[in-house]
Ligand SMILES: CC/C=C\C/C=C\C/C=C\C/C=C\C/C=C\C/C=C\CCC(=O)SCCNC(=O)CCNC(=O)[C@H](O)C(C)(C)COP(=O)(O)OP(=O)(O)OC[C@H]1O[C@@H](n2cnc3c(N)ncnc32)[C@H](O)[C@@H]1OP(=O)(O)O
């Protein structure tokens with residue numbers, strides 16, 4: 433192990449990274465809160481400011497992936513579609529099998545200049561996560577309870593609000609609705625069988641209602657669906673803790689651009705279209721598993737310096753007062769103050785550990801792992 437790699441695996445480095453993330457995140461959340469009155473006066477300006485504030489948070493995680501772990505990303509796509517990426521609104525459909533698939537998605541957003549404005553259909557529970565979840569309120573992220581009767585109205589309304597969004601955005605949809613586990617796969621394939629649909633080897637059966645409502649409500653706003661399939665080389669399954677430890681990976685993303693007009697408007701036809709898409713995605717995965725690559729040409733859009741510059745800015749701003757505080761603490765010699773500070777640091781560390789836990793499949797929800805009474809009509 434080289435010196436740099438040894439350094440990256442040190443707990444103290446992780447503490448520094450997490451300290452900067454947590455405190456800068458809370459400061460930015462506060463600044464976002466301050467933009468509330470501006471929404472009443474100039475909504476578009478408030479949105480643009482929030483896009484930049486959001487970037488200051490999400491790009492720190494991107495910096496961890498791109499600059500700290502040095503993870504590389506290769507894009508497999510049609511060269512004719514390439515110039516459109518980042519220059520139009522799009523709905524991104526991505527497989528949901530990895531703990532850091534969202535982070536790889538963000539990295540591509542960063543490289544195409546849409547990180548601050550990127551959106552997702554996210555489960556409601558994530559809105560309570562400090563820093564990221566709170567940031568999402570101001571970025572008009574669409575939340576769902578994964579209960580269609582309750583979601584159908586709120587999701588459609590939130591999507592309608594994006595019609596006049598002032599910046600290009602990618603709207604991410606994990607149609608599988610939850611991360612893949614062997615149990616969830618088994619249950620969802622039972623559902624597939626009951627519906628007379630072909631079984632999928634690498635994906636859960638997609639939930640079609642969210643896709644239909646998204647496509648219908650973003651017609652005229654989004655130009656295309658980017659069908660995206662992500663994999664890591666050498667069958668790796670990276671975690672956020674691996675990234676914090678500075679482990680390097682290689683992500684491969686296969687993207688097909690599908691014009692939105694080519695997707696059926698009728699709900700049943702749209703659902704059938706999505707099922708067919710997932711059958712195709714399954715075959716791309718199979719191809720990747722067999723050959724270690726996707727079909728077609730590759731490009732490696734370069735990482736940009738902004739995420740690193742942003743991190744350095746916040747680190748300089750926050751580490752200086754921290755250093756002063758620690759020095760003062762030690763020189764004070766008060767056992768009570770030192771104990772109180774240690775307790776505060778431990779609480780902050782536990783808080784960040786809980787946040788990291790949100791990305792862990794082992795701590796995931798039970799959504800989709802219950803046997804359902806099947807209707808064979
Ligand atoms: C050039 C580069 C290109 C790309 C770069 C890539 C990406 C970058 C893009 C953007 C990045 C942006 C942000 C990323 C940052 C962070 C993201 C973080 C995380 C958020 C992720 C989540 O929270 S995922 C969970 C929430 N989202 C979803 O669930 C979406 C999918 N779900 C739906 O659409 C659902 O329909 C619903 C949520 C709208 C409603 O849920 P409900 O449970 O009520 O679903 P349904 O009504 O659909 O379910 C009933 C039907 O389903 C059948 N059923 C029952 N059991 C199962 C089962 N186990 N599996 C499958 N189907 C099942 C049942 O029979 C019913 O069938 P019907 O025929 O009646 O429909």
Ligand SMILES: CCCCCCCCCCCCCCCCCC(=O)OC[C@@H](O)COP(=O)(O)O
Nearest residue numbers: 453492493496534564610611787788791796797
């Ligand atoms: C600079 C780097 C600092 C790193 C340390 C700080 C880490 C803080 C991490 C906060 C992460 C919170 C955002 C998480 C997004 C999680 C995405 C995700 O994968 O959600 C799961 C849902 O899709 C489905 O849930 P399940 O039904 O599978 O359950």
